[in-house]
Amino acid sequence: GVYTKVIQVPQDKPNYIGRFAPSPSGLLHLGSLVAAVGSYLQSKANKGEWLVRIEDLDPPREIAGATDAILQSLEAHGLHWDKDITYQSERTEIYQEVLDQLLHSHNAYPCSCSRKEIEVLAERGELGMIYPGTCRNGPTQTTRAHFSYRLRTKNAYIAFDDIRLGRRSQHLRREIGDFVIKRTDGYFAYQLAVVVDDALQGMTEIVRGEDLLPNTPRQIYLQIILGYPTPRYLHL
Ligand code: GLU
Numbered sequence: 001g002v003y004t005k006v007i008q009v010p011q012d013k014p015n016y017i018g019r020f021a022p023s024p025s026g027l028l029h030l031g032s033l034v035a036a037v038g039s040y041l042q043s044k045a046n047k048g049e050w051l052v053r054i055e056d057l058d059p060p061r062e063i064a065g066a067t068d069a070i071l072q073s074l075e076a077h078g079l080h081w082d083k084d085i086t087y088q089s090e091r092t093e094i095y096q097e098v099l100d101q102l103l104h105s106h107n108a109y110p111c112s113c114s115r116k117e118i119e120v121l122a123e124r125g126e127l128g129m130i131y132p133g134t135c136r137n138g139p140t141q142t143t144r145a146h147f148s149y150r151l152r153t154k155n156a157y158i159a160f161d162d163i164r165l166g167r168r169s170q171h172l173r174r175e176i177g178d179f180v181i182k183r184t185d186g187y188f189a190y191q192l193a194v195v196v197d198d199a200l201q202g203m204t205e206i207v208r209g210e211d212l213l214p215n216t217p218r219q220i221y222l223q224i225i226l227g228y229p230t231p232r233y234l235h236l
Contacts, residue, residue, distance in 0.1 A: 016048025017202050020074075020081075021194065023055040024066035028073040031209055038236045039207035040079050051201060052081040056089045057193050060185075086201070088193050095188040098196050098226065099149060099181060107225050108181060110147035112139035122177075127214050131177030149182040151191075151222065158217035163234040165210075170217035179218055195219050199228035210235040 020036045022028065028036070043050035052074065054067050074081070102108035113134050122129040131150065134140055139147060153176065159169035170176070181192040198206065198219075213235045223230050 014048045015204065016043060016046035017051065017204050018043035018046075018048055018207055019051040019053055019198070019201065019203055020079075021053040021055050021197075021208070022070050023058065023061075023190075024063060024070065025058065025061040026063060027066060028070045031211070033073070033077070034236055035207065035209045036074060036079055037077070038234070042205060042207050042234065046205075048204070049082040050079075051083055051086070053086045053197060053201070054088065055190065055193065056087055057188055057190065059089075059187070086197065088197065091193070091197065092188060094200070095182075095193055095196055098192065099188075102151065102181070102225070103149070105225075106152070108149050108151050109135060109178075110139050111135040111150045111178075111180075112141035112144040112147055125175050127176060129177075130175065131179065133178060136178065146184045146186070148180050148184040150178040151181050151218075151225075153178050153221065156221050156224075158220050160216065160220055160230070160233060162213070162216075163232060165213070165235060168213065168216070170214075172217060172221055176218060181222075191215065191218050191222065195222040195226070195228065198231060199223065199226070203231045205232040205234065207234045207236065 018039045020039050022032055022036075040050050052071070054070075056062060056067065071085070099108065111134070117134070118129055118131060121132045121134060123132070124130070135150070136152065153172035156172045157169065158172060159167060161167050179191060180189045182188050216233055216235075220230050
């Protein structure tokens with residue numbers, strides 16, 4: 001007889017997973033609604049899943065009631081999410097594990113610099129102060145009670161093709177400098193959390209506002225270091 005090999009696509013794993021990841025630091029404004037609608041439509045057009053993740057990692061900037069208001073706005077616009085909502089505030093153990101891994105592999109280091117100390121030495125780039133690498137070989141002020149943690153950018157030059165904007169690139173050390181992945185106040189930085197969650201949730205494509213475009217090379221670099229796949233990017 002004829003033997004046909006059937007390659008089975010797992011039924012429970014869609015080939016497209018997208019997301020909307022609002023921070024409860026404000027209500028859903030027109031810009032964030034564009035990101036919500038855009039990511040929703042891309043997911044549906046690709047017969048994929050659309051997940052909602054609340055990025056509540058920054059309590060000092062959180063506005064009481066914002067999460068509920070955002071979810072109500074999404075529902076009111078007919079944007080229904082698949083699966084349970086995830087909350088980054090419940091995932092800090094995972095981020096700490098990844099930070100430990102990065103420290104262990106010397107891709108991250110503790111930094112004792114205050115903002116003022118950085119201002120004295122740093123050059124200003126288009127995206128703000130470029131961290132001058134003061135603590136790269138060890139914290140300069142060892143008596144500080146709290147450190148931040150930075151990712152070592154080495155000589156990374158990151159180029160990627162945005163679906164809408166085409167090729168974009170950034171030389172991380174020259175344009176950004178070693179960047180914070182855990183803050184002095186103990187909260188994890190957006191860059192680390194977003195990369196960990198996008199990977200663990202299996203995102204295949206990230207659709208979000210163009211205001212976030214300057215962050216993408218940092219996130220791709222983290223993906224490379226952590227051995228995560230890089231999703232496609234579409235900035236609206
Ligand atoms: N939480 C981020 C924000 O509201 C967006 C994260 C993302 O889409 O990558 O600005």
